[in-house]
Amino acid sequence: MDRYQGGGVVTEGWELVIGLEVHCELRTETKLFCGCRNLFGDEPNSNVCPVCLGLPGSLPVLNQRAVELAMAIGTALHCDIRPSTFHRKNYFYPDQAKDYQISQYDEPINVDGWLDLPDGFRVRVERAHLEEDTGKTTHAGASGRIHGADYSLVDYNRSGVPLVEIVSAPDMRTAVQARAYATELRAILIASGASDGKMEEGSMRVDANVSVRRSTDATFGTRCEIKNLNSVRSLGRAIDYEAQRQVALLESGGVVEQQTRHWDEGTGRTETLRSKEEAYDYRYFREPDLVPVVPDAEWKAAVADTLGLMPAQRRARLVELLSGGNGAGGNDGDGDGDGELRVDQIATVVDLGLDDLVVGAVAAGVPATLALARTANEAATDAEAARRLDGSSYVALLTLEASGSLSATQAKVVLGDLLLAGGGDPAMLAKEKGFEAMSADSLVETVGQAVAAEPDAWARYCDGEDKLAQVFVGKVMKATRGQANGKAVVAELQRLRG
Amino acid sequence: MTEHPGRITREDVAHVARLARLRLTDDELDLYTGQLGVILDHAADVASLDLDGVAPTAHAMAVTNVLRSDTPRPGLDRDEVLAAAPEVEQHRFRVPRILGEAP
Amino acid sequence: MSEASSVAELATAVRNGTRSASEVLEAHLAEIDESEPSIHAFNLVTGDEARRQAAAVDAVVASGGDPGLLAGVPVALKDNLCTRGIPTTCSSRILEGWLPPYDATVVTRLREAGAVMVGKTNMDEFAMGSSTETSATGPTRNPCDLSRVPGGSSGGSAAAVAAGFAPLALGSDTGGSIRQPAALCGVVGMKPTYGTVSRYGLVAFASSLDQIGPFAGSVADAALCFDVIGGHDEADSTSLNRPSPRLLSVIDDGVEGMTIGVLTEFLDGADPVIAERTRMAAEALASAGARVEEVSVPEVALALSAYYLIAPAEASSNLARYDGVRFGLRVDAEDTVAMNTATRSAGFGAEVKRRIMLGTYALSAGYMDAYYGKALRVRTLIIEGFSRAYQRCDVLLGPTTPTTAFPLGAKVGDPMTMYLSDVCTIPTNLAGHPAISVPFGTDDGGLPVGVQLLAPALAESTLVRVAAVVEAAAPGWTGTRGVGS
Known part of the structure; x- marks a missing residue:
């Protein structure tokens, strides 16, 4: 079972070595070192102050919430949460307001953790440290890119936004693992409340350190750092491309140069960045304007207490429900294909934070497969509304559907209304829409008409081709505009067949 | 005694000037190489000490956990901010071409 | 304003x-009109703004309110303290025309106490210098002898108080930049414990060493000023969260029972006349009931070298932001690197460039451990050395400077010689401790001599008690200096 498409292809005789550096923007109200709002989609340079503009005389003051979110990430990743300090990383760049970045260096707040992939593979996390984001540069000119631009424009709304950089050990050996790591880490960041994990919007940025070595080599090869990965899919593609590039280079007698390469989604290639800059020498030294952060046991415990269940635990909880441990699981068609579907549904529900809806519904007696399917397929289309949805309304709706009082189609329509309103009485809503369960007589009559209209299919169905039941179900549904209950139709067909 | 770094060279001075975004004329390079050499010679009393057992002091006052609540405060008026800028376009700070990506 | 009076008396009268x-205010502005052209203590005299502030103070009094502890007291501000809407240049071309959009915390506190700000004082560029000669606006002259320097880097503030332009001035002290010019101009200058006065709005030179402090005509005036500007500030993470200072109330408590250590290392390098003045001050303290003994802190001999690695290292980073992008000077060029370079090369003077390069070198790959790393360890040794001395002594005594005011131009071509002017003041900054320079007579040529008192961290109240006794014993002391004209 491979939920992660692509990847994992390594040329015979070679081993791929991958470490990931993930930057995530923290969901705080304000920036890391000043009281400006952590909102950078606003009008340019509207959320700025002397501190995040790097004006002379300004001084940073650390945001407690940012520290606690960093500790939450550390806790979720099983890190040792340590006394930590800040350093200055010195380099000139126009989006860097002070021309240095305040970052944790040799004493990061979180060290030595790990993340277990869903298949059980453990990736070590070396560190997860706090640092500030830069402003945003846009390039004016035909290309809209840095190369060939006539000039550039800088907006400092993002300057000073809190980031946590999570650095894995080079433990991954396939693009599949790298994708699984990024996916799982994203779920953890969301679940811990630290980040919204939106890769497309840049609130989670993944850089990959990729190297290859002959399977017999004891030491790692020279690595390249790949940037500009805007989705988990690009991460997998870029790693596979880069692995093949490096293997081809080495097999043809070349050497891999340590360099930063950009992934180009359009061409499907990684490209080196020609830079006229001198080699960087960051001249790290302790930030004299800030003091150490020393979390005591009490503080760490308080942060740990705010953490809910992590995605792995929450998925396990749903798997447990579906395995029918409480008898409510149902067992209609539990083939391999359904198993795979369930895994995807569980992942979706957990990613979107809707698993409590499922758990609540099952506890109230709704069959687990139904609760999971409605949540993953329908409620998930408006996850934000679903998270706010009154759980008792949801249970009432699913109970109506499970009992056959509402058809699946009707239930979905009513759910849409519930999501819009944030709750309500599903029975009332169904009645207003004229969704009455069909009377038994009318069902028998409609099924009879369907059978009469398809004599060939009926004959084959009677000969044992069970799947042809769907032909009749479809006709009945069409005739009743979805009001019929599919299970009731099948029951009637079976009764007619005798 | 630990080893004392060698005397600063003209090339060293040219290198740090580049790192610090300063342009020096040839005469200035000579002048600064000499002056920095004298200052660093004086600093040899520190540079040559064996201080492995001594902890560094970055802050004179040992304070920890100075934190701010995550409460928004009004920032600066944008017009005032941009009025101070050498060049502005579309409410952003305008800079000439950037030749290299950020590190 | 014919008779001299203390700042407290002046404020009380208002x-x-x-x-x-x-x-x-008008009396002080008249004094400025008269003598400023020959002294150049100010980069900017803010007469109109001062008149508005003074009128506001008078209006508060007229309406029965209390404008505060410094009601109507004119104050001069070093030009590295941010003042909203008023140019703040650090005496550098690179900040020409910049109007800060905010006030430094000390400026707010002065205003809230009713002080009237008369102008921004000249300084060595970005506070880097010991003579106020590295200023882009030209040197300040010593009011005691116009052919000589006022010291630096806060030379304009020291000169402003010495010339009677304002009874109080603020400076910043990174390696002696308050105490050294105070000594050379014959006024009191105090560097408080690191963290007792907020640095928010002080344009940074070396962040772990910089501290704002007062210049005044007397120890009592300096103490009152410190009481107003000191105290915790949430905008500065290194600001100590302690009750606000109240020095003025203890200043007359005397030195009976205290032990004063005369720091032999400082005496050894000083001019004989300065050493002699220092011994006289020690005798005065003994007469007032203190035990006086000689003390050696050999580690201070390493302070100058450590300082000239640490301060430039921090400065090289603090001064990176002057890049021509967001504020201040820009010199146009083809691309951003060239623009940054052209701007900085044109905007910074020679001393600033020298220190930026020195600091960049001290932090750069391959030299970091040998230079910056070692200097931080020396800082530990110096703190330990002082700590030993303070087990026996309450306060240490020594000269503020090795020489009295030197002629303009005498040292400007030789950086190392200039740096040696701060040899007696630098150790305190590395330790983060408080110290004060008190005028104590003159040399044979009539130039002021300052003696320095040093105390452990947060012992400002002990420090000013001792300083008041020294001041009262100083040759020629009549009660106040500089105030009242």
């Missing part, structure tokens, strides 16, 4: 309506 803030 608060109870016997004198108006406007009248006090």
Whole structure:
């Protein structure tokens, strides 16, 4: 079972070595070192102050919430949460307001953790440290890119936004693992409340350190750092491309140069960045304007207490429900294909934070497969509304559907209304829409008409081709505009067949 | 005694000037190489000490956990901010071409 | 304003309506008009703004309110303290025309106490210098002898108080930049414990060493000023969260029972006349009931070298932001690197460039451990050395400077010689401790001599008690200096 498409292809005789550096923007109200709002989609340079503009005389003051979110990430990743300090990383760049970045260096707040992939593979996390984001540069000119631009424009709304950089050990050996790591880490960041994990919007940025070595080599090869990965899919593609590039280079007698390469989604290639800059020498030294952060046991415990269940635990909880441990699981068609579907549904529900809806519904007696399917397929289309949805309304709706009082189609329509309103009485809503369960007589009559209209299919169905039941179900549904209950139709067909 | 770094060279001075975004004329390079050499010679009393057992002091006052609540405060008026800028376009700070990506 | 009076008396007179803030201000502005052209203490005299502030103080008094502890007291501000809407240049071309959009915390506190700000004082560029000669606006002259330097880097503030332009001035002290010019100009200058006065709005030179402090005509005036500007500030993470200082109330408590250590290392390098003045001050303290003994802190010999690695290292980073992008000077060029380079090369003077390069070198790959790393360890040794001395002594005594005011131009071509002017003041900054320079007579040529008192962290109250006794014993002391004209 491979939920992660692509990847994992390594040329015979070679081993791929991958470490990931993930930057995530923290969901705080304000920036890391000043009281400006952590909102950078606003009008340019509207959320700025002397501190995040790097004006002379300004001084940073650390945001407690940012520290606690960093500790939450550390806790979720099983890190040792340590006394930590800040350093200055010195380099000139126009989006860097002070021309240095305040970052944790040799004493990061979180060290030595790990993340277990869903298949059980453990990736070590070396560190997860706090640092500030830069402003945003846009390039004016035909290309809209840095190369060939006539000039550039800088907006400092993002300057000073809190980031946590999570650095894995080079433990991954396939693009599949790298994708699984990024996916799982994203779920953890969301679940811990630290980040919204939106890769497309840049609130989670993944850089990959990729190297290859002959399977017999004891030491790692020279690595390249790949940037500009805007989705988990690009991460997998870029790693596979880069692995093949490096293997081809080495097999043809070349050497891999340590360099930063950009992934180009359009061409499907990684490209080196020609830079006229001198080699960087960051001249790290302790930030004299800030003091150490020393979390005591009490503080760490308080942060740990705010953490809910992590995605792995929450998925396990749903798997447990579906395995029918409480008898409510149902067992209609539990083939391999359904198993795979369930895994995807569980992942979706957990990613979107809707698993409590499922758990609540099952506890109230709704069959687990139904609760999971409605949540993953329908409620998930408006996850934000679903998270706010009154759980008792949801249970009432699913109970109506499970009992056959509402058809699946009707239930979905009513759910849409519930999501819009944030709750309500599903029975009332169904009645207003004229969704009455069909009377038994009318069902028998409609099924009879369907059978009469398809004599060939009926004959084959009677000969044992069970799947042809769907032909009749479809006709009945069409005739009743979805009001019929599919299970009731099948029951009637079976009764007619005798 | 630990080893004392060698005397600063003209090339060293040219290198740090580049790192610090300063342009020096040839005469200035000579002048600064000499002056920095004298200052660093004086600093040899520190540079040559064996201080492995001594902890560094970055802050004179040992304070920890100075934190701010995550409460928004009004920032600066944008017009005032941009009025101070050498060049502005579309409410952003305008800079000439950037030749290299950020590190 | 014929008779001299203390700042406290002046403020009291304004608060109870016997004198108006406007009248006090006009007398000082007249003094500035008269003598400023020959001294150049200010980069900018803010007469209109000061008149508005003085009128506001008088209005508060007229309406029965209390404008505060410094009601109507004119104050001069070093030009590295941010003042909203008023140019703040650090005496550098690179900040020409910049109007800060905010006030430094100390500026806010002065205003809230009713002080009237008369102008921004000249300084060595970005506070890097010991003579105020590295200023882009030209040197300040010593009011005691116009052919000589006022010291630096806060030379304009020291000169402003010495010339009677303002009874109080603020400076910043990174390696002696308050105490050294105070000594050379014959006024009191105090560097408080690191963290007792907020640095928010002080344009940074070396962040772990910089501290704002007062210049005044007397120890009592300096103490009152410290009481107003000191105290916790949430905008500065290194600001100590302690009750606000109240030095003025203890200043007359005397030195009976205290032990004063005369720091032999400082005496050894000083001019004989300065050493002699220092011994006289020690004798005065003994007469006032203190035990006086000689003390050696050999580690201070390493302070100058450590300082000239640490301060430039921090400065090289603090001064990176002057890049021509967001504020201040820009010199146009083809691309951003070239623009940054052209701007900085044109905007910074020679001393600033020298220190930026020195600091960049001290932090750069391959030299970091040998230079910056070692210097931080030396800092530990110096703190330990002082700590030993303070087990026996309450306060240490020594000269503030090795020489009295030197002629303009005498040292400007030789950086190392200039740096040696701060040899007695630098150790305190590395330790983060408080120290004060008190005028103590003159040399044979009539130039002021300053003696320095040093105390452990947060022992400002002990420090000013001792300083008041020294001051009272100083040759020629008549009660106040500089105030009242």
